[in-house]
Amino acid sequence: xxxxxxxxxxxxxxxLPGFPAKYMTLANGQxxxxxxVNRDEIPDILPHVEKLMHVERDFYNVVAARVxxxxxxxxxxxxxxxxxxxxxxxxxxxAVVNGRIVNPDIGMSYHTLSLRRGLRVGxxxxxTKMEYHIDILKQxxxxxxxxxxxxxxxxxxxxxxxxxxxxxxxLGGCPSWALxxxxxxxxxxxxxxxxxxxxxxxxxxxxxxILPPTDPPKAxxxxxxxxxxxxxxxxxxxxxxxxxxxxx
Amino acid sequence: MRDVYVAGIGITSFTRLEYPLVEIAAYPxxxxxxxxxxxxxxxxxxxxxxxxxxxxxxxxxxxxVDHLSLTPAGAATIENxxxxxxxxxxxxxxxxxxxxxxxxxxxxxxxxxxxxALEATDFVATLTHPLAEYIYGVTLPSLxxxxxxxxxxKYGVTSRHLGMVAVKNHHNAMENFFAHLHEEISLxxxxxxxxxxxxxxxxxxxLRFYDVCPVSDGGACIILASAEVMKKLNKPMIRLAGIxxxxxTHAVHERKDPTDLLAVREAAxxxxxxxxxxxxxxxxxxxxxxxxxxxxAESEEVGFFKKGEGxxxxxxxxxxxxxxxxxxxxxxxxxxxxxxxxxxxGQAHEIVLQLRGEARKRQVKNARIGxxxxxxxxxNNVVCCTFIREA
Numbered sequence: 001x002x003x004x005x006x007x008x009x010x011x012x013x014x015x016l017p018g019f020p021a022k023y024m025t026l027a028n029g030q031x032x033x034x035x036x037v038n039r040d041e042i043p044d045i046l047p048h049v050e051k052l053m054h055v056e057r058d059f060y061n062v063v064a065a066r067v068x069x070x071x072x073x074x075x076x077x078x079x080x081x082x083x084x085x086x087x088x089x090x091x092x093x094x095a096v097v098n099g100r101i102v103n104p105d106i107g108m109s110y111h112t113l114s115l116r117r118g119l120r121v122g123x124x125x126x127x128t129k130m131e132y133h134i135d136i137l138k139q140x141x142x143x144x145x146x147x148x149x150x151x152x153x154x155x156x157x158x159x160x161x162x163x164x165x166x167x168x169x170x171l172g173g174c175p176s177w178a179l180x181x182x183x184x185x186x187x188x189x190x191x192x193x194x195x196x197x198x199x200x201x202x203x204x205x206x207x208x209x210i211l212p213p214t215d216p217p218k219a220x221x222x223x224x225x226x227x228x229x230x231x232x233x234x235x236x237x238x239x240x241x242x243x244x245x246x247x248x
Numbered sequence: 249m250r251d252v253y254v255a256g257i258g259i260t261s262f263t264r265l266e267y268p269l270v271e272i273a274a275y276p277x278x279x280x281x282x283x284x285x286x287x288x289x290x291x292x293x294x295x296x297x298x299x300x301x302x303x304x305x306x307x308x309x310x311x312x313v314d315h316l317s318l319t320p321a322g323a324a325t326i327e328n329x330x331x332x333x334x335x336x337x338x339x340x341x342x343x344x345x346x347x348x349x350x351x352x353x354x355x356x357x358x359x360x361x362x363x364x365a366l367e368a369t370d371f372v373a374t375l376t377h378p379l380a381e382y383i384y385g386v387t388l389p390s391l392x393x394x395x396x397x398x399x400x401x402k403y404g405v406t407s408r409h410l411g412m413v414a415v416k417n418h419h420n421a422m423e424n425f426f427a428h429l430h431e432e433i434s435l436x437x438x439x440x441x442x443x444x445x446x447x448x449x450x451x452x453x454x455l456r457f458y459d460v461c462p463v464s465d466g467g468a469c470i471i472l473a474s475a476e477v478m479k480k481l482n483k484p485m486i487r488l489a490g491i492x493x494x495x496x497t498h499a500v501h502e503r504k505d506p507t508d509l510l511a512v513r514e515a516a517x518x519x520x521x522x523x524x525x526x527x528x529x530x531x532x533x534x535x536x537x538x539x540x541x542x543x544x545a546e547s548e549e550v551g552f553f554k555k556g557e558g559x560x561x562x563x564x565x566x567x568x569x570x571x572x573x574x575x576x577x578x579x580x581x582x583x584x585x586x587x588x589x590x591x592x593x594g595q596a597h598e599i600v601l602q603l604r605g606e607a608r609k610r611q612v613k614n615a616r617i618g619x620x621x622x623x624x625x626x627x628n629n630v631v632c633c634t635f636i637r638e639a
Contacts, residue, residue, distance in 0.1 A: 025441030027448060027458065029434030118431045120447055193443045220266075 011080035016101060019085060019132045022194040023202055026119045032094065033198055033206040034087045034128045042075040044210040045086065048093055048115060055219050059148035060113075066147075066171070067111045070098055082110075085132065087125045089116075091211040095125035099133065099142070100170070107133035107142040108170050109179075112151065115213040123154055127192040134184045141178045145169045158191060159183055249345040254486040254635070255473040256284025257597045262428045262466035262585030264361045269296075269303045273357030274315040276469035280353065281316075284471050285481050290349035292316075292323040295336035295356040296589035298371050299325075303359055312355060321353075329375045330538070331624025332356065333468070333592020334631030338491050340472045350474045356593030357467035368463045372588060375625050377499040389460055391500055391626045392539035393452030398507050399541055400454065403556035407454055411439050412562050413540035414458040414582055420569060421579025423609040428464045428585030459540040464585030468593040470600065484604045489525070490634035492518025500626050509549045511630040512621060516550035519619070523634035527551030530573060530634075531615040532602045534595035536623035537580040543567075546621050547575060550632065569610060577602065577610045592622035596633060603637040 021035035037045065049071065052064035073079045079100060087095035094116040100108045109129060114122035133142045143164060146152040155161060156177050165175035184192065198206075258279025265272055273294055281287070294309040305311070309323035328335035333356035340352035360368045373387040381391075399405050415435060421427035438448040438458050448456045478485060494514035497503050503510070520526050527550055535550070537543035544558040552573050553561045561567060567575040578584045578598040581591060599618035601607045618635040 024443040025437055025447075026443075027433045027437040028431065029436040029441075118429075119437075124443075124446075190446060190449070193446045195442060 010077040014081050014101065016081065016083070017136055019083070019136055020196060021198045021203055021206070022128065022196050023198045024124055024194040026089075026121070026124075028119055030089050031202060032087050032089050032121065032124065033202050034085055034125060034194070035198075035203070035206055037084050037086045037210075039075055041086075041210060042071050042084070045084075045093060045096060046071055048212055048216070049096065049113065052113070052115070052217060055217050057217060057219050058150055060217050063111055063113055063147055067096060067098065067113045070110055071096070074098070083132070085125065085129060086210065087121060087128075088206045088210065091205050091209050093210050093213055094121050097125045097129040099129055101137060101139070102143075105140040107137065107139045109133075109142050109144045110171065115216050117217055123158075123191070124194070126155065127187070128194065130179055130184055131192055134179070134181055141180045143167060143169050143176045143178055145171050145173050145176060147171075147173060159187055250347055251475050252341050252344045252472050252488045253475065253478045254470050254488060254596070254600050255286060255351070255478060255481055255483055256280040256282075256469075256471040257600050258283060258469040259426050259594060259597050260467045261426045262464040262587055262590070262594065265359065265465040269299055269305060269308065269357060269359040270311045270315050272359055272465060272467045273308065273312045273355050276357075276467045277312065277316050277353055277355050280469040280471050284473075284483065286351060286471060286473075286477075289318055289321045289351045289353045289471065291340070291343055291352045292318060292321055293326050293336040293339050293352065293354050294323070295326045295328075295332035295354065295593060296358060297327055297329055297332050298358060298360060298588065301374075302363055302368070302371055308357070312357075318353070327589070328629060329624040330372070330536070330586075330588045331592060331622045331629050331631050332589040333594065334596070334620065334622035334633060335493070335592070335624075337470065337472075337488070337592060337596055337633060338493060338631055341488055341491055344472050344474050350477050352472045353469060354472065354593055355467060355469045356587075356590035358587035358589040359465045360463050360587060361465050365463055380499040380501070387452075388538065388626065389452040389455060392541060393455045395500075395506060395545075395626070396454050396459075396539070396541040399545060402507055403559070405541070405544060405559045407456070408435065408439060409544065409559040409562055410455070410459050410540040411435050413537065413543050414438065416562075416568055417537065417543075417576050417580040417582040420577050420610055421583035424579050424584060427579040427583055428462050429579070429583040433458060455539055455541070461538045461581040461586040464587045466585060466587035466590050466594065468590050468597045470593060470596050485638040486600050486603050487636050487638055488633060489636040490519040490521070490523030491631065492516060492520075492522065493629075493631045494518070495630075496628045498625070498628050507545070509545055509627045509630075511627050512546055512549040512623065512632070515630040515632040516619075516621065519632035519634045520551070523636060525617055525634060525636070529617050530619045531617050532577060532599065532612040533573060533575050533619040533621070534578060534580065534598050535575055535621045536591070536595075537576060537582045538586055538623070540582060542623060543575060543580065543582075546623065550619065550621055569612065574612045577607065577612060592620070592631065595620040595622060596635070599633075599635050603635055
């Protein structure tokens with residue numbers, strides 16, 4: 001009797017309640033929609049994440065590479081109970097957050113990837129992910145790690161997360177921290193904000209297309225390249241230049 | 249005294265710079281040398297506030313002069329809190345005006361982001377009164393918060409006015425490549441929307457996140473020279489026409505009326521008197537808006553507007569680009585950034601750009617007279633400069 005290996009490889013997802021889309025106004029006055037994306041939308045997101053795999057700044061390369069693999073795994077049914085939320089402004093993709101449900105009580109936060117820096121875009125997206133776990137899925141706590149100092153400040157410090165160092169996180173790396181329901185309630189209306197229902201035109205725009213980020217993170221320019229090219233540590237290169245100019 | 253001119257300028261981005269402090273200081277010096285066409289200097293002054301404490305480096309000027317291969321020029325470091333930059337400009341001015349030197353390079357540089365924001369805030373707070381303020385946990389944001397509250401109660405300034413300063417200066421910084429923050433903000437986003445208190449939380453009530461300048465690294469340089477030197481350079485004749493410096497009580501609570509920034513008032517008066525111009529003659533100004541309330545208060549104290557009416561001028565758009573007296577076209581400390589020791593020199597850099605007509609999209613039309621206010625301590629040590637473009 002032939003065995004359908006795909007059935008063996010593909011995990012059986014739980015029937016989880018979906019995430020109801022929400023929106024919020026950013027500091028620049030633009031409105032950002034955060035919604036759950038379906039598997040068939042993942043190919044529209046992947047190219048934008050892929051570009052960040054080459055950005056050596058604030059661990060974007062590491063985070064983007066891992067998000068890419070997680071999205072691919074989600075698309076090809078290789079992770080059980082994973083979900084993906086996308087943040088969009090006027091259809092433009094500005095953040096991707098994802099995670100997984102370990103069991104009815106415990107959530108596993110994977111990544112928060114901002115495709116536009118500033119304006120608390122990533123912070124709002126992370127907060128929304130936590131809302132999904134605690135308010136929608138009714139979980140008791142979410143396990144979290146950070147891969148960058150920015151993430152550590154945003155999650156561990158701002159939310160005053162509790163240590164769960166004895167519990168391995170699925171991403172490996174640094175020890176686990178946890179956002180509990182109590183911590184979430186403390187952050188409600190301060191860090192966790194947003195409104196529902198999303199006005200129909202806003203939601204329609206978000207669903208119509210996942211547009212590429214217009215100002216994605218870039219590697220920092222070598223702002224002092226000019227001085228580095230002319231100066232070594234003792235300045236002798238500049239001495240040579242001055243000699244050429246007749247200054248010495 | 250001899251006339252003193254700006255022969256060259258240079259600047260780094262004000263942002264997070266992952267370079268040694270000496271290099272942050274040297275880069276604008278190198279750019280300014282190239283800008284001026286000069287090959288040597290007589291004296292270097294380096295303005296810096298925190299190298300000894302934050303970066304573990306002392307004798308900064310000695311390191312920089314060698315890094316730039318400008319030995320055997322004289323070199324000295326000037327530390328005068330956040331007014332270090334303009335204080336160094338003053339020393340450079342005196343050296344050239346007196347005839348002691350012909351060419352003086354003034355660099356301001358700071359690398360604050362070597363430490364985290366809390367440590368940086370604490371380091372700046374060490375300029376407060378050690379026994380009457382610092383030991384009780386006073387920081388510059390907390391002093392500014394109390395100052396803002398008093399100002400609101402006395403003059404009717406509102407959070408909306410503070411937000412308007414932030415929106416204006418963030419907008420100006422969008423056209424400044426060297427600015428720390430390239431981020432448009434709106435009153436809807438930072439004050440009006442249901443999410444505003446998350447986007448723009450209180451830092452020191454009534455001051456919010458967008459009322460406070462960022463913690464920046466950066467460097468800036470201007471080279472001062474005598475008229476004789478300038479004749480050989482074929483550069484625009486931007487004269488440092490007036491300088492004023494004044495002080496006030498170290499502890500803010502000892503002032504008769506804490507909403508009066510008497511050191512700003514006096515330093516500005518001196519800077520205008522020396523230049524033989526008045527506030528009404530100024531075409532463009534860079535004021536020390538480490539906190540949004542300070543732009544409003546300083547705009548009154550230097551004489552642009554009557555006391556208590558700075559916020560009304562702001563409402564009318566008089567301080568915007570294209571307004572009657574554009575303030576902080578660079579983005580100011582609020583959005584351009586505030587590497588404390590470099591700030592005063594950075595302000596001068598912007599004014600010289602403006603008077604040369606080289607400020608591109610943020611250019612103030614036909615700017616001929618520019619003004620800077622570098623605010624040290626919490627208004628206890630202030631240096632103002634007046635620059636004039638000669639025909």
